[in-house]
Amino acid sequence: MSLTDCKGIMVVIETADGAAKSVGLEMLTPAKEIASAKGTDVTAVMIGEGLEDAAKQAASYGADKIITVDNNDLKAYSEKHAAVLKELIEKYKPETVLIGATQNGKDIAPIVAGKLGLGCVTDVVSMKLGDDGKIVFTCPMYSGNILSDNVIDTVPQIATVRGGSFKKGEPKDVELPEEVVIAESMPYGDIKTTIKETVKEISEAVNLEDAQVIVSGGRGMGSAENFKLVEELANVLGGVVGATRAPVEDGWISRAHQIGQSGKIVAPKLYIACGISGATQHVTGMVGSDYIVAINKDEDAPIFDIANVGIVGNVMQVIPAMIEEIKKLKA
């Protein structure tokens, strides 16, 4: 691919049940800013099945052009999506490709980067246009304890963007833009994997990313039985339940609740950490919370270093008392 041919920003928007995932719409915000500063435009790309509504969503959040590749074969995410995205990049020659850093996004990005020999960065938390017209991508490293600013020398360039890092714009009441390409199929090339079975184990929708209040429990809760106290406290506060890796591994709560490096990254108004030591892999996922309350019986627990209020005590005493007090306050 030659340098001069490539322009514009391609935002790959993942969909679930016909709706755009939040991170896809969030990415349109920085994409539009950078594109307008560079005098180019933003193309939303969707690969899946039944994408009409998602295409309208992308348009209402400001995509200038829309490309959908819509067919039953692409309903569930697979290696075929990577093959299609590679074709689209070669055909439409964007300068930058942004992909949401979901699990599927993190699967597709390095496959496409590898196929086309393109530079790629992961989990971008902020980006800005440098003086030389290059985008500077900020990415976490060392469990989020260090941030690196990177530029990419290849054109096109690929970045996966972490959900919650950018704010969605205001949706506008618009019809689809003039430039809409609807492709039915694209060549896949040589496909090497087959999905034999898909199992949904996690039935409840756990919306930690948008929660205002999160009450999280760790190994210090002691048992599945005691962990219910965390759920009860979350309920009285109208919040969502979070967890460290330990209770997830012990089966006290499902993986959908895990917060941290290998779980969700959250930033609620209130985060209550119960029986959590404060390992960096957990802290990286919740340190952005506005107000942190930590309950731990060990007064030297590292979680206290980032807590607004640290309560040194036994969770089995503190949580029930808190539930009572809050019920009184709310009554």
Place this chain on the structure above:
Amino acid sequence: MEILVCVKQVPDDSVKVVLNGSGQPAIDKIAPVANAFDTYALEMAARFKEANGGTITAVSIGPDEFKTSLKNCLAVGADKAYVVTDASYDGSDSLATAYVLSKAVAKIEELEGVKFDIIFCGKETTDSTTALVGPELAEKLGVGVVTCVTELALNGDKIDAKQETEEGYNTIEVAMPAVLTINKPHYDPRYPTMKSKMAARRKQIPTLTSADLGTDASLVGAANSAVKTISLSEPTKKQAGIKINEKTFEETFAKAMAVMTEAKIF
């Protein structure tokens, strides 16, 4: 079954990394360990070998010091290990690392007279956390890849890999040879024994260089890498608030409630 496990040595990830005076990660006093996800990969490989027979080779691209963690790998499941060391590889990004790994695969296959059936990588490293090298290596080798694998089973000349997803899991069939990137399974890696440590100590870890691999110098190292890091910073620190630890539970609790009510958080 011929198995290769790609292992990167990283600073112990239970220690918080900060920047030193010259703006670089202060890691020289942190113990070097094999990347956590690579230890999960090695354990899964060891169990797979126990079930299906074969040989496990571990490989690291990095300085001679990487032999430290490779020695440990030899004590917990790896039969052989190679380190690939060349000053020209310093500062390589993931694409360049995947390229060097692909050349190392070919060289080790030649030296050992084998063909690898499965190449294990970690899902991601705990230092650079890019999660790119595995799939990029698969593309360089022209083989299939399954990411986020937590279990696997042999199915004739194919592998059935259990891939963790956001909602549950997929069972994905992939023809061998294949690259798998490994997430934390439901078990922990084994510990070395006195005996396995002694045996590991006696094993040689051969070093391969760019001359052995025949890598193209224009594709490796910081200068030839697509991704260039221009600066590092620490995220804005969250200041600790107050810690409440009165003589009795009642006092502690009353004080905590007063502070939280004052802050209007409920």
